[in-house]
Amino acid sequence: MSDNNHLCLLGLIFLSSLLTGVSGVDDAHVFISSGEDVRLPCNNALQDCTSTDWLYNNRHSNSTVELIGLGIKKRDTERHERLSLGSNCSLNIRNISTEDSGLYRCQQYVKYRQQGPDAGVYLHVLHVSSSHTEISSGLSVTLFCQLYSYPRVSCDDWIRSERIDLFWVNQTGVKSDSRYQISSSSGHCIISLNKTLLNEDDNREWRCEVTQRDHVKTSVTYTVKSSAEADSTTAVNKHVIKVILIIVEFAVFAAPTVILLQIICARKAERKDSQQPAEIDINTIIE
Known part of the structure; x- marks a missing residue:
């Protein structure tokens, strides 16, 4: 025994x-x-x-x-x-x-x-990526949040044994509402956030968090940037650059013209000064 x-x-x-x-x-x-x-x-x-x-x-x-x-x-x-x-x-x-x-x-x-x-x-390593690089209202966008790990065991087994959890929250810390759909992959440590963007989604922040035994380990924040806003900013920048170029071109053209006018005026003044004493001498002689 x-x-x-x-x-x-x-x-x-x-x-x-x-x-x-x-x-x-x-x-x-x-x-x-x-x-x-x-x-x-x-x-x-x-x-x-x-x-x-x-x-x-x-x-x-x-x-x-x-x-x-x-x-x-x-x-x-x-x-x-x-x-x-x-x-x-x-x-x-x-x-x-x-x-x-x-x-x-x-x-x-x-x-x-x-x-x-x-x-x-x-x-x-926790990493977030988007299905689209240019984002606009009405577009269906998927945000991918993936946890890259050493594959000693499958992700599902590891998540269950270590009590790992991946989830998306908005900028107020609340999980997705009915307009947003969250899906998970069974074979990889990845969670996707699917959403159709509205105008009010511009500049909205979404955060993917990973927790272990209910303790937050790390997170990644993704900010939705509308391509319309980016295009508007680009258009404004282009307009400003165009105005600057016009001013520069005008200055380059106007500078020689101003100098030439100054030279002409100076020469006329010299001629007038040189002729004035001669007229005085003639009148003196006549008298």
Whole structure:
């Protein structure tokens, strides 16, 4: 009986290691919106970051890319200019894109031997896009809000297990009314907002939020800009430029004309001054 209990205990330990990760270090989950800067923690850092390696696995392949080697950035990576090491050997990435989502692993090496387990960080990137670039009243528009993640499991399973939720709210924080239709994808972490625009929708803000266990992790705001307003602004700008060009052309033409008139007037004045003394002398002689 004791042997059976012992086997059960070993099974529970093994199952627990699978659920928490064989590394023995809890993986971190970081949520960020595209275009922002992010800091990825290194939960196994030593005092000296010259022992730190950062590795990356993207969501498209199983290949591993070394970003940081013993505290030094690798120059042959696409994101080289956007990377830096922060405090506690954290990895800082500027101007996040959807391609940056994936699994990051922090490792420590001393004398070519790894010290301790990997510290994993899953980076999830929230991104919003529109079905139309030019927006006007009466147009049916779809806004796509997608959460890019490392595909360890399907999105549906991950959302259920981690209590992840994606939803759209308006600028007052209220979810969509009857005029707006929200649909979700079963195979991807994506939620769509479908709407037919009215005049009052101009400059209206919509926000896509992602929550985990009812806590907001990150959000992206999309502002509806009517193309009519943009066209009006462009027309005004063109009119102003046209007026400026006319003024410049007039100034270029008028300047030589004014100078020429000044020269003519000056010469006439000189002739008049030169003739005046001669007439006085003749009258004096006659007298």
